[in-house]
Amino acid sequence: MNIKELDNKYVAPTYARFPVCITGGKGSLVYDDEGREYIDLGTGIAVNTFGVADDEWIAAVTAQLSAVQHTSNLYYSEPCARLAAELCSRTGMKRVFFSNSGAEANECAIKAARKYGEINKGEGYTTIITLKDSFHGRTLTTLAATGQDVFHKDFLPLTDGFVYAAANSKEDVIKLTSENKCCAVMFEVVQGEGGVLPLKAEFLTWLEDFAKKNDLLLIADEVQTGNGRTGELYGYMNFGISPDIVSTAKGLGGGLPIGATMLGEKVEGVLGAGMHGSTFGGNPVCAAGALNILSRLDGELLDGVKRKSEYIFSELEGAKGVKSVSGLGLMIGIECERPVSEIIEECREKGVLVIKAKQKVRLLPALNIDDEILIKAINILKEACAK
Ligand SMILES: *Cc1c(COP(=O)(O)O)cnc(C)c1O
Numbered sequence: 413m414n415i416k417e418l419d420n421k422y423v424a425p426t427y428a429r430f431p432v433c434i435t436g437g438k439g440s441l442v443y444d445d446e447g448r449e450y451i452d453l454g455t456g457i458a459v460n461t462f463g464v465a466d467d468e469w470i471a472a473v474t475a476q477l478s479a480v481q482h483t484s485n486l487y488y489s490e491p492c493a494r495l496a497a498e499l500c501s502r503t504g505m506k507r508v509f510f511s512n513s514g515a516e517a518n519e520c521a522i523k524a525a526r527k528y529g530e531i532n533k534g535e536g537y538t539t540i541i542t543l544k545d546s547f548h549g550r551t552l553t554t555l556a557a558t559g560q561d562v563f564h565k566d567f568l569p570l571t572d573g574f575v576y577a578a579a580n581s582k583e584d585v586i587k588l589t590s591e592n593k594c595c596a597v598m599f600e601v602v603q604g605e606g607g608v609l610p611l612k613a614e615f616l617t618w619l620e621d622f623a624k625k626n627d628l629l630l631i632a633d634e635v636q637t638g639n640g641r642t643g644e645l646y647g648y649m650n651f652g653i654s655p656d657i658v659s660t661a662k663g664l665g666g667g668l669p670i671g672a673t674m675l676g677e678k679v680e681g682v683l684g685a686g687m688h689g690s691t692f693g694g695n696p697v698c699a700a701g702a703l704n705i706l707s708r709l710d711g712e713l714l715d716g717v718k719r720k721s722e723y724i725f726s727e728l729e730g731a732k733g734v735k736s737v738s739g740l741g742l743m744i745g746i747e748c749e750r751p752v753s754e755i756i757e758e759c760r761e762k763g764v765l766v767i768k769a770k771q772k773v774r775l776l777p778a779l780n781i782d783d784e785i786l787i788k789a790i791n792i793l794k795e796a797c798a799k
Contacts, residue, residue: 415433415445416431416433430756430760430765432444432450432760432765433445436464436465437452437463437464437465438463438464438465439462439463439464439465439466439778439780439781439782439785440452440453440463440464440777440778440781440782440785440786441463441464441785442464442765448763449763450760450763450764450765451763451764451765451785451788451789451792452464452765452777452778453764453765453766453767453775453776453777453789453793454765454766454767454774454775454776454777455663455776455777455778456667457636457662457767457776458604458636458641458662458663458743458776459662459663459665459666459667460663460666460667460778461639461640461663461666461667461705461778461779462666462705462708462778462779462780463778463780463781464667466666468704468708469666469667469701469704469705472700472701472703472704473668473697473700473701473704475700476491476696476697476699476700476701477697479696480696481695481696481697482692482695482696482697483696484691485689485690485691485693485694489694489696489699490696491694491696491697491699491700491703492510492694492695492696492699494699494703495508495510495672495694495699495702495703495706496508496510496694498703498706498707499672499674499706500674502645502706503645503646503658503674504654504676505658505674505675505676506675506676506677506680507674507675507680508672508673508674508675509524509672509673509675509683509688509693510670510671510672510673510690510693510694510695510699511661511670511671511672511673511690511692511693512669512670512671512690512692512693512695512698513549513661513669513671514548514549514633514635514636514659514660514661514662514671515548515549515550515551515554515671516549516551516661516671516690516693517635517659517660517661517671517672517673518548518549518554518557518598518633518635518659518673519549519551519553519554520659520671520673520683520688521598521631521633521657521659521673522540522553522554522557522598522631523683523687523688524657524673524675524679524682524683525538525540525595525596525598525629525631525657525679526538526540526573526595527679527682527683527687528595528596528629528678528679528682529593529594529595529596531682532627533593533595533627534593536593537593537594537595538573538593538595539573539574539575539592539593539594539595540557540573540574540575540594540595540596540597540598540631541574541575541576541577541585541588541589541592541594541596541597541598541628542557542558542559542574542575542576542577542597542598542599543559543576543577543578543579543598543599543600543603543611544559544560544576544577544578544579545559545560545579545603545606545607545609546558546559546560546579546598546599546600546603546606546633547560547563547600547603547604547605547606548598548633548635549635550563552567552570552571553570553571555567555570556570556571556572556573556574557574557598559576560606575588575591575592575594576588577597579599579603579606579609579611579615580611580612580615582615582618582619582622585597585619585622586622589622589626589628594626594628595628595629596628596629596630596631596656596657597619597623597628597629597630597631598631598632598633599611599616599619599630599631599632599633600632600633600634600635600636600637600647601616601632601634601637601642601647601648601650601651601740602636602637602642602647602739602740602743604636604637604743604769604774605636605769605770606769606770607738607745607769607770607771607772608738608739608743608744608745608769608772608774609738609745610738610739610740611651613651616648616651616653617651617652617653619653620653620654629656629657629678629679630653630654630655630656630657631655631656631657631658631659632646632647632648632655632657632658632659633659634646634647634648634658634659634660635659635660635661635662635671636662636743637740637743638658638660638661638662638663638664639660639662639663639664639705639706639709640663640709640713640714640717640741640779641663641717641741641742641743641776641779642717642740642741642742642743643714643717643718643721643740643741643742644714644741645709645714646658646660647740650740654676655676656675656676656677656678656679657673657674657675657676657679658673658674658676659671659672659673659674660672660674663705663779664702664705664706665698665701665702665705666701666702666704666705667701668695668697668698668701668702669692669698670695670698670699670701670702671693672702709779713779713780716779716780717741717742717779718741720742720777720781720783720786721739721740721741721742721744723783723786723787723790724737724742724744724775724786724790725737725744727790727794728744728746728790728793728794728797731794731797731798732794732797732798733748733749733750733797733798733799734746734747734748734749734794734797735747735748735749738772739775742775742776742777742779743774743775743776744774744775744776745769745770745772745773745774745775746772746773746774746775746793746797747771747772748772748773748797749797750796750797750799751771752768752771752772752773753768754796755773755793755796755797756768756773758796758799759773759792759793759796762792762795762796763792764789764792764793766793773793777789
Protein backbone atom coordinates (compact mmCIF):
# COMPACT_ATOMS: atom_id res chain seq x y z
CA MET A 413 0.00 0.00 0.00
CA ASN A 414 1.19 3.52 -0.63
CA ILE A 415 1.18 6.17 2.08
CA LYS A 416 -2.27 7.52 1.25
CA GLU A 417 -3.78 4.02 1.27
CA LEU A 418 -2.11 3.13 4.58
CA ASP A 419 -3.30 6.36 6.16
CA ASN A 420 -6.82 5.95 4.83
CA LYS A 421 -6.98 2.44 6.23
CA TYR A 422 -5.27 2.83 9.61
CA VAL A 423 -5.45 6.43 10.80
CA ALA A 424 -8.69 7.33 12.58
CA PRO A 425 -10.87 8.99 9.96
CA THR A 426 -11.28 12.32 11.79
CA TYR A 427 -9.50 14.38 9.13
CA ALA A 428 -10.52 15.18 5.57
CA ARG A 429 -7.01 15.41 4.14
CA PHE A 430 -5.99 17.14 0.95
CA PRO A 431 -4.51 14.63 -1.53
CA VAL A 432 -0.90 15.67 -0.88
CA CYS A 433 1.76 13.82 1.09
CA ILE A 434 4.36 16.36 2.25
CA THR A 435 7.83 14.90 2.62
CA GLY A 436 10.09 17.95 2.98
CA GLY A 437 10.75 21.55 2.18
CA LYS A 438 12.71 24.68 2.93
CA GLY A 439 11.22 27.92 4.20
CA SER A 440 7.92 28.59 2.44
CA LEU A 441 8.48 25.90 -0.20
CA VAL A 442 7.39 22.35 0.52
CA TYR A 443 7.44 19.30 -1.70
CA ASP A 444 5.43 16.10 -1.88
CA ASP A 445 6.27 12.44 -2.39
CA GLU A 446 5.92 12.88 -6.14
CA GLY A 447 8.54 15.63 -6.17
CA ARG A 448 6.05 18.45 -6.76
CA GLU A 449 6.91 21.80 -5.18
CA TYR A 450 4.34 24.06 -3.51
CA ILE A 451 4.33 27.50 -1.95
CA ASP A 452 2.93 26.91 1.52
CA LEU A 453 0.54 29.62 2.73
CA GLY A 454 -0.87 27.48 5.55
CA THR A 455 2.24 26.61 7.64
CA GLY A 456 0.55 23.58 9.22
CA ILE A 457 -2.19 25.92 10.55
CA ALA A 458 -0.01 28.80 11.78
CA VAL A 459 2.56 26.51 13.36
CA ASN A 460 5.70 26.68 11.22
CA THR A 461 6.40 30.31 12.12
CA PHE A 462 9.59 30.47 10.04
CA GLY A 463 8.59 27.86 7.51
CA VAL A 464 10.00 24.38 7.06
CA ALA A 465 13.49 23.21 8.07
CA ASP A 466 14.63 26.64 9.23
CA ASP A 467 18.38 26.42 9.93
CA GLU A 468 18.55 28.53 13.10
CA TRP A 469 15.58 26.76 14.66
CA ILE A 470 16.98 23.33 13.75
CA ALA A 471 20.29 24.27 15.39
CA ALA A 472 18.55 25.37 18.61
CA VAL A 473 16.36 22.27 18.74
CA THR A 474 19.06 19.73 17.90
CA ALA A 475 21.53 21.23 20.40
CA GLN A 476 18.96 20.65 23.12
CA LEU A 477 18.06 17.24 21.71
CA SER A 478 21.67 16.14 22.07
CA ALA A 479 21.85 17.43 25.66
CA VAL A 480 18.65 16.00 27.17
CA GLN A 481 15.33 15.41 25.43
CA HIS A 482 13.05 15.31 28.47
CA THR A 483 13.36 15.80 32.21
CA SER A 484 9.75 15.79 33.56
CA ASN A 485 8.60 18.53 35.86
CA LEU A 486 10.12 16.78 38.87
CA TYR A 487 13.36 18.63 38.05
CA TYR A 488 14.47 22.07 36.98
CA SER A 489 15.47 22.58 33.37
CA GLU A 490 17.04 25.62 31.74
CA PRO A 491 15.00 26.02 28.51
CA CYS A 492 11.72 25.88 30.45
CA ALA A 493 12.84 28.47 33.01
CA ARG A 494 14.30 30.77 30.35
CA LEU A 495 11.22 30.52 28.16
CA ALA A 496 8.93 31.42 31.06
CA ALA A 497 11.13 34.41 31.90
CA GLU A 498 11.21 35.53 28.27
CA LEU A 499 7.42 35.29 27.87
CA CYS A 500 6.89 37.28 31.08
CA SER A 501 9.40 39.98 30.18
CA ARG A 502 7.88 40.41 26.71
CA THR A 503 4.26 40.55 27.94
CA GLY A 504 4.32 41.81 31.52
CA MET A 505 2.63 38.60 32.65
CA LYS A 506 3.88 37.09 35.92
CA ARG A 507 4.07 33.32 35.50
CA VAL A 508 3.66 30.65 32.83
CA PHE A 509 2.24 27.12 32.88
CA PHE A 510 3.46 24.94 30.01
CA SER A 511 1.53 22.21 28.23
CA ASN A 512 1.52 20.66 24.75
CA SER A 513 -1.32 22.14 22.76
CA GLY A 514 -3.76 24.99 22.43
CA ALA A 515 -6.60 23.07 24.02
CA GLU A 516 -4.46 22.31 27.06
CA ALA A 517 -3.31 25.91 27.32
CA ASN A 518 -6.98 26.89 27.43
CA GLU A 519 -7.83 24.17 29.97
CA CYS A 520 -5.27 25.71 32.31
CA ALA A 521 -6.69 29.19 31.69
CA ILE A 522 -10.16 27.88 32.55
CA LYS A 523 -8.95 26.13 35.72
CA ALA A 524 -7.12 29.27 36.87
CA ALA A 525 -10.20 31.43 36.21
CA ARG A 526 -12.51 29.09 38.10
CA LYS A 527 -10.18 28.96 41.06
CA TYR A 528 -9.91 32.75 41.01
CA GLY A 529 -13.71 33.05 41.00
CA GLU A 530 -14.14 30.65 43.91
CA ILE A 531 -11.47 32.38 46.01
CA ASN A 532 -12.20 36.01 45.18
CA LYS A 533 -15.88 36.22 44.26
CA GLY A 534 -17.49 33.42 46.21
CA GLU A 535 -18.87 29.93 45.85
CA GLY A 536 -20.12 29.10 42.37
CA TYR A 537 -18.55 32.10 40.63
CA THR A 538 -17.09 29.86 37.96
CA THR A 539 -19.07 30.63 34.81
CA ILE A 540 -17.05 31.85 31.84
CA ILE A 541 -18.51 33.98 29.06
CA THR A 542 -17.17 33.04 25.61
CA LEU A 543 -18.18 34.29 22.19
CA LYS A 544 -20.34 32.79 19.48
CA ASP A 545 -18.27 31.50 16.55
CA SER A 546 -15.23 31.14 18.79
CA PHE A 547 -12.93 28.15 18.75
CA HIS A 548 -11.03 27.07 21.85
CA GLY A 549 -10.16 23.41 21.28
CA ARG A 550 -11.40 19.82 21.12
CA THR A 551 -11.24 18.53 24.66
CA LEU A 552 -14.67 18.29 26.26
CA THR A 553 -14.13 21.45 28.30
CA THR A 554 -12.62 23.56 25.52
CA LEU A 555 -15.37 22.29 23.21
CA ALA A 556 -17.85 23.60 25.75
CA ALA A 557 -15.99 26.92 25.65
CA THR A 558 -16.24 26.90 21.84
CA GLY A 559 -19.33 28.87 20.81
CA GLN A 560 -20.30 26.74 17.82
CA ASP A 561 -23.03 24.10 18.13
CA VAL A 562 -21.71 22.08 15.18
CA PHE A 563 -18.74 21.00 17.31
CA HIS A 564 -20.92 20.15 20.33
CA LYS A 565 -23.50 17.77 18.93
CA ASP A 566 -22.71 14.05 19.34
CA PHE A 567 -20.51 14.67 22.41
CA LEU A 568 -22.94 15.74 25.09
CA PRO A 569 -22.82 16.21 27.99
CA LEU A 570 -20.05 18.79 27.84
CA THR A 571 -18.49 20.56 30.80
CA ASP A 572 -20.91 23.00 32.43
CA GLY A 573 -20.18 26.63 33.11
CA PHE A 574 -19.97 28.37 29.75
CA VAL A 575 -22.38 30.95 28.35
CA TYR A 576 -22.12 32.59 24.97
CA ALA A 577 -22.28 36.21 23.88
CA ALA A 578 -22.47 37.32 20.26
CA ALA A 579 -19.10 38.69 19.15
CA ASN A 580 -18.94 42.47 19.72
CA SER A 581 -22.23 42.47 21.66
CA LYS A 582 -21.97 44.59 24.80
CA GLU A 583 -25.64 43.88 25.53
CA ASP A 584 -25.03 40.12 25.60
CA VAL A 585 -22.02 40.44 27.90
CA ILE A 586 -23.96 42.70 30.30
CA LYS A 587 -26.97 40.39 30.30
CA LEU A 588 -24.95 37.18 30.78
CA THR A 589 -22.97 38.79 33.61
CA SER A 590 -26.15 39.74 35.44
CA GLU A 591 -27.78 36.34 34.94
CA ASN A 592 -24.84 34.10 35.86
CA LYS A 593 -22.12 33.85 38.49
CA CYS A 594 -19.27 34.76 36.15
CA CYS A 595 -15.54 34.81 36.75
CA ALA A 596 -14.15 35.55 33.28
CA VAL A 597 -14.64 36.44 29.63
CA MET A 598 -12.64 34.45 27.08
CA PHE A 599 -12.10 35.53 23.48
CA GLU A 600 -9.84 35.44 20.42
CA VAL A 601 -9.01 38.97 19.22
CA VAL A 602 -9.32 37.52 15.71
CA GLN A 603 -11.71 34.58 15.54
CA GLY A 604 -9.66 32.16 13.47
CA GLU A 605 -11.69 29.02 12.84
CA GLY A 606 -14.81 31.20 13.05
CA GLY A 607 -13.91 32.93 9.77
CA VAL A 608 -10.82 35.10 10.45
CA LEU A 609 -12.89 37.87 11.99
CA PRO A 610 -11.21 40.52 14.16
CA LEU A 611 -13.22 41.76 17.12
CA LYS A 612 -13.96 45.48 17.08
CA ALA A 613 -11.36 47.58 18.87
CA GLU A 614 -14.11 49.56 20.51
CA PHE A 615 -15.71 46.36 21.89
CA LEU A 616 -12.41 45.15 23.34
CA THR A 617 -11.69 48.49 25.04
CA TRP A 618 -15.20 48.51 26.47
CA LEU A 619 -14.83 44.87 27.56
CA GLU A 620 -11.63 45.61 29.46
CA ASP A 621 -13.35 48.40 31.34
CA PHE A 622 -16.50 46.33 32.00
CA ALA A 623 -14.38 43.41 33.22
CA LYS A 624 -12.48 45.65 35.63
CA LYS A 625 -15.71 47.06 37.10
CA ASN A 626 -17.28 43.61 37.47
CA ASP A 627 -14.20 41.71 38.62
CA LEU A 628 -14.18 39.48 35.56
CA LEU A 629 -10.90 38.11 34.29
CA LEU A 630 -10.01 38.72 30.67
CA ILE A 631 -8.72 35.57 28.99
CA ALA A 632 -7.14 36.08 25.57
CA ASP A 633 -6.95 32.86 23.57
CA GLU A 634 -3.87 33.64 21.50
CA VAL A 635 -3.35 30.10 20.27
CA GLN A 636 -3.60 31.21 16.65
CA THR A 637 -3.18 35.00 16.91
CA GLY A 638 -0.07 34.79 19.07
CA ASN A 639 3.65 34.81 18.43
CA GLY A 640 3.85 37.51 15.78
CA ARG A 641 1.02 36.30 13.58
CA THR A 642 -0.99 39.55 13.72
CA GLY A 643 1.96 41.91 13.41
CA GLU A 644 2.40 42.31 17.17
CA LEU A 645 3.93 39.74 19.49
CA TYR A 646 0.45 38.87 20.79
CA GLY A 647 -2.76 39.84 19.07
CA TYR A 648 -4.18 41.75 22.06
CA MET A 649 -1.26 44.18 21.77
CA ASN A 650 -2.89 45.59 18.62
CA PHE A 651 -5.77 46.79 20.78
CA GLY A 652 -3.99 48.26 23.81
CA ILE A 653 -5.72 45.96 26.29
CA SER A 654 -4.15 43.96 29.14
CA PRO A 655 -5.61 40.48 29.62
CA ASP A 656 -5.28 38.66 32.94
CA ILE A 657 -4.60 35.32 31.26
CA VAL A 658 -3.10 34.67 27.82
CA SER A 659 -3.04 31.19 26.31
CA THR A 660 -0.92 30.37 23.30
CA ALA A 661 0.41 27.39 21.35
CA LYS A 662 0.51 26.83 17.54
CA GLY A 663 3.34 29.12 16.34
CA LEU A 664 5.17 29.29 19.66
CA GLY A 665 7.23 26.16 19.13
CA GLY A 666 7.86 26.76 15.43
CA GLY A 667 6.66 23.22 14.68
CA LEU A 668 7.05 21.38 17.95
CA PRO A 669 4.09 20.84 20.29
CA ILE A 670 4.01 23.36 23.12
CA GLY A 671 1.25 25.27 24.87
CA ALA A 672 1.71 28.12 27.32
CA THR A 673 -0.74 29.75 29.70
CA MET A 674 0.53 33.12 30.88
CA LEU A 675 -0.87 34.24 34.20
CA GLY A 676 -1.09 37.91 35.13
CA GLU A 677 -0.90 39.52 38.56
CA LYS A 678 -4.43 38.60 39.67
CA VAL A 679 -4.01 34.89 39.01
CA GLU A 680 -0.30 34.21 39.26
CA GLY A 681 -0.69 32.32 42.53
CA VAL A 682 -4.10 30.66 42.21
CA LEU A 683 -2.82 27.29 41.01
CA GLY A 684 -0.51 25.90 43.68
CA ALA A 685 1.65 22.79 43.88
CA GLY A 686 -0.24 19.68 42.80
CA MET A 687 -3.22 21.53 41.36
CA HIS A 688 -2.27 21.18 37.73
CA GLY A 689 0.39 19.41 35.72
CA SER A 690 1.52 17.94 32.42
CA THR A 691 4.15 15.25 31.94
CA PHE A 692 5.52 16.76 28.75
CA GLY A 693 4.76 20.38 29.70
CA GLY A 694 7.83 22.60 29.31
CA ASN A 695 9.69 19.86 27.46
CA PRO A 696 13.26 21.15 26.97
CA VAL A 697 13.40 20.50 23.21
CA CYS A 698 10.08 22.26 22.56
CA ALA A 699 11.11 25.09 24.90
CA ALA A 700 14.45 25.49 23.12
CA GLY A 701 12.58 25.75 19.81
CA ALA A 702 10.21 28.33 21.29
CA LEU A 703 13.09 30.39 22.70
CA ASN A 704 14.60 30.56 19.23
CA ILE A 705 11.27 31.62 17.71
CA LEU A 706 10.66 34.34 20.31
CA SER A 707 14.19 35.71 19.97
CA ARG A 708 13.50 36.41 16.31
CA LEU A 709 10.10 38.05 16.73
CA ASP A 710 11.61 41.54 16.94
CA GLY A 711 10.43 44.91 15.65
CA GLU A 712 11.89 44.38 12.21
CA LEU A 713 10.22 41.01 11.76
CA LEU A 714 6.87 42.36 12.99
CA ASP A 715 7.15 45.33 10.63
CA GLY A 716 7.65 42.83 7.83
CA VAL A 717 4.49 41.00 8.88
CA LYS A 718 2.53 44.27 8.72
CA ARG A 719 4.01 45.20 5.34
CA LYS A 720 3.26 41.80 3.82
CA SER A 721 -0.24 41.95 5.28
CA GLU A 722 -0.87 45.33 3.64
CA TYR A 723 0.38 43.92 0.35
CA ILE A 724 -2.02 40.96 0.52
CA PHE A 725 -4.98 43.15 1.49
CA SER A 726 -4.24 45.67 -1.27
CA GLU A 727 -3.94 42.92 -3.90
CA LEU A 728 -7.10 41.07 -2.92
CA GLU A 729 -9.54 43.75 -1.76
CA GLY A 730 -11.74 44.56 -4.72
CA ALA A 731 -10.05 41.95 -6.93
CA LYS A 732 -12.21 40.08 -9.42
CA GLY A 733 -14.19 37.29 -7.74
CA VAL A 734 -13.29 38.45 -4.22
CA LYS A 735 -16.24 39.48 -2.04
CA SER A 736 -14.35 40.49 1.09
CA VAL A 737 -11.00 40.25 2.86
CA SER A 738 -10.71 40.11 6.64
CA GLY A 739 -8.10 39.46 9.29
CA LEU A 740 -5.04 40.99 10.86
CA GLY A 741 -1.35 40.65 10.03
CA LEU A 742 -0.61 37.38 8.28
CA MET A 743 -3.89 35.82 9.35
CA ILE A 744 -6.22 36.57 6.47
CA GLY A 745 -9.62 35.28 5.33
CA ILE A 746 -10.90 35.74 1.79
CA GLU A 747 -14.53 35.40 0.89
CA CYS A 748 -14.78 34.47 -2.80
CA GLU A 749 -17.58 34.25 -5.30
CA ARG A 750 -16.61 30.70 -6.22
CA PRO A 751 -16.92 27.86 -3.65
CA VAL A 752 -13.88 27.79 -1.38
CA SER A 753 -13.09 24.13 -2.13
CA GLU A 754 -12.71 24.94 -5.84
CA ILE A 755 -10.30 27.78 -5.13
CA ILE A 756 -8.21 25.62 -2.79
CA GLU A 757 -8.05 22.83 -5.37
CA GLU A 758 -7.12 25.14 -8.20
CA CYS A 759 -4.39 26.82 -6.15
CA ARG A 760 -3.02 23.40 -5.26
CA GLU A 761 -2.94 22.35 -8.89
CA LYS A 762 -0.96 25.50 -9.63
CA GLY A 763 1.45 24.86 -6.75
CA VAL A 764 0.04 26.94 -3.86
CA LEU A 765 -1.25 25.45 -0.61
CA VAL A 766 -4.00 27.45 1.10
CA ILE A 767 -6.50 26.32 3.73
CA LYS A 768 -10.01 27.34 4.72
CA ALA A 769 -11.95 28.81 7.63
CA LYS A 770 -15.70 28.37 7.37
CA GLN A 771 -16.44 29.35 3.75
CA LYS A 772 -13.34 31.48 3.34
CA VAL A 773 -9.88 30.85 1.95
CA ARG A 774 -7.48 31.30 4.88
CA LEU A 775 -3.89 32.44 4.53
CA LEU A 776 -1.38 31.82 7.32
CA PRO A 777 2.00 32.14 5.60
CA ALA A 778 5.37 31.91 7.33
CA LEU A 779 6.15 35.25 8.97
CA ASN A 780 9.42 35.49 7.02
CA ILE A 781 8.05 34.45 3.62
CA ASP A 782 10.14 35.94 0.79
CA ASP A 783 8.43 38.79 -1.04
CA GLU A 784 9.00 37.17 -4.42
CA ILE A 785 7.44 33.88 -3.36
CA LEU A 786 4.51 35.67 -1.74
CA ILE A 787 3.85 37.74 -4.88
CA LYS A 788 3.87 34.61 -7.03
CA ALA A 789 1.44 32.84 -4.72
CA ILE A 790 -0.95 35.79 -4.43
CA ASN A 791 -1.07 36.10 -8.22
CA ILE A 792 -2.04 32.44 -8.51
CA LEU A 793 -4.71 32.92 -5.84
CA LYS A 794 -6.05 36.00 -7.63
CA GLU A 795 -6.30 34.09 -10.89
CA ALA A 796 -8.23 31.32 -9.14
CA CYS A 797 -10.63 33.85 -7.59
CA ALA A 798 -11.16 35.64 -10.91
CA LYS A 799 -12.27 32.54 -12.84
C1 LIG B 1 -6.10 25.79 17.08
C2 LIG B 1 -6.76 26.52 18.18
C3 LIG B 1 -7.00 25.92 19.43
C4 LIG B 1 -6.70 24.46 19.69
O1 LIG B 1 -5.33 24.18 19.62
P1 LIG B 1 -4.84 22.65 19.58
O2 LIG B 1 -3.34 22.77 19.62
O3 LIG B 1 -5.36 22.04 18.33
O4 LIG B 1 -5.39 21.99 20.80
C5 LIG B 1 -7.53 26.70 20.44
N1 LIG B 1 -7.83 27.99 20.24
C6 LIG B 1 -7.62 28.60 19.06
C7 LIG B 1 -7.95 30.04 18.92
C8 LIG B 1 -7.09 27.89 17.99
O5 LIG B 1 -6.91 28.49 16.80
